[in-house]
Amino acid sequence: MSPTAKMLWKAAVRQIILLATGERTMQYPKELTDALEFVWGEGILSPGGPEEVEQMLEGIDICGRRVLDIGSGLGGVDVLLVVQHGAAAVVGIDVEPQLIESASHLAAKKGLAERVTFQLVTPGELPFANASFDVVFSKDTLLHIANKAAVYAELLRVLKPGGWFVAGDWFWSEGAAENAVVLAWLSNLQLKFAFTHPADALQALSDAGFTEPKVTDRRHELLEANRNEVALLEGPVRQKLAAVVGMEMAESRLASAKGRQAALESGALIPCHLRGRRPT
Numbered sequence: 001m002s003p004t005a006k007m008l009w010k011a012a013v014r015q016i017i018l019l020a021t022g023e024r025t026m027q028y029p030k031e032l033t034d035a036l037e038f039v040w041g042e043g044i045l046s047p048g049g050p051e052e053v054e055q056m057l058e059g060i061d062i063c064g065r066r067v068l069d070i071g072s073g074l075g076g077v078d079v080l081l082v083v084q085h086g087a088a089a090v091v092g093i094d095v096e097p098q099l100i101e102s103a104s105h106l107a108a109k110k111g112l113a114e115r116v117t118f119q120l121v122t123p124g125e126l127p128f129a130n131a132s133f134d135v136v137f138s139k140d141t142l143l144h145i146a147n148k149a150a151v152y153a154e155l156l157r158v159l160k161p162g163g164w165f166v167a168g169d170w171f172w173s174e175g176a177a178e179n180a181v182v183l184a185w186l187s188n189l190q191l192k193f194a195f196t197h198p199a200d201a202l203q204a205l206s207d208a209g210f211t212e213p214k215v216t217d218r219r220h221e222l223l224e225a226n227r228n229e230v231a232l233l234e235g236p237v238r239q240k241l242a243a244v245v246g247m248e249m250a251e252s253r254l255a256s257a258k259g260r261q262a263a264l265e266s267g268a269l270i271p272c273h274l275r276g277r278r279p280t
Helices: 003-021 030-040 050-056 076-083 097-109 148-158 180-187 198-208 219-234 237-245 247-265
Strands: 066-070 089-094 116-120 133-139 159-172 211-217 269-277
Touching: 030 097, 030 219, 030 237, 030 247, 050 076, 050 133, 050 159, 066 076, 076 089, 076 097, 076 116, 076 133, 089 097, 097 116, 133 148, 148 159, 148 198, 159 198, 180 247, 198 211, 198 269, 219 237, 219 247, 219 269, 237 247, 247 269
Parallel strands: 066 089, 066 133, 089 116, 133 159
Antiparallel strands: 159 269, 211 269
């Protein structure tokens, strides 16, 4: 059996186990979120913190605005949107109840429970009326959703005329699905991703009805950030992380960071910033 075939077989077995045990509904158990938060900061589940959020919002003023956060996770980004960017109110939604519980606790701890709220949802149509939000925000969540066209159309629906959609998402290049480096990285992940191509995302934004659609390649910036993560986890920090989540999880996070680095360096993995505006 070739190395690539072995990777694919390993990934298939992992999915069979998840289906048999019913664990497919929880991609973010506490041991994983504890590890991600340890590396990336309080309430944050993906690379970058305040600086990344600021770069995503560059040129867009959300002060006094009502914001919907798609895939709010542990709620750290939602706190930033209020505290550092002046949003009047943020509604975070997610599909896993333990994340909603943790995010609500964080908002209460920060004294923001009245301005930052969280709601459990199921995949599909959003439980909000048309034109409910000034801004729709999402950081590194849409990579879990395969049908980008459908989700973009739904996000456009809940935006007010003139409102902005701002997101961070991860894509891949042509041929990446057969790239051995990418397959090696994905085979060791417990998360399920649905990658598409940047050009397809741009077209889907336009087809959904967004004006000023834009997809900005951020691979160079994420390469440096990921390189720093690898260096961090290769040092004494890994022992500190192991004390929190166990050595197996600590080693898993290092392996994931190294695999992501290889995929980024190969050019197959392409993190991007997206934005578009609902016509007035």
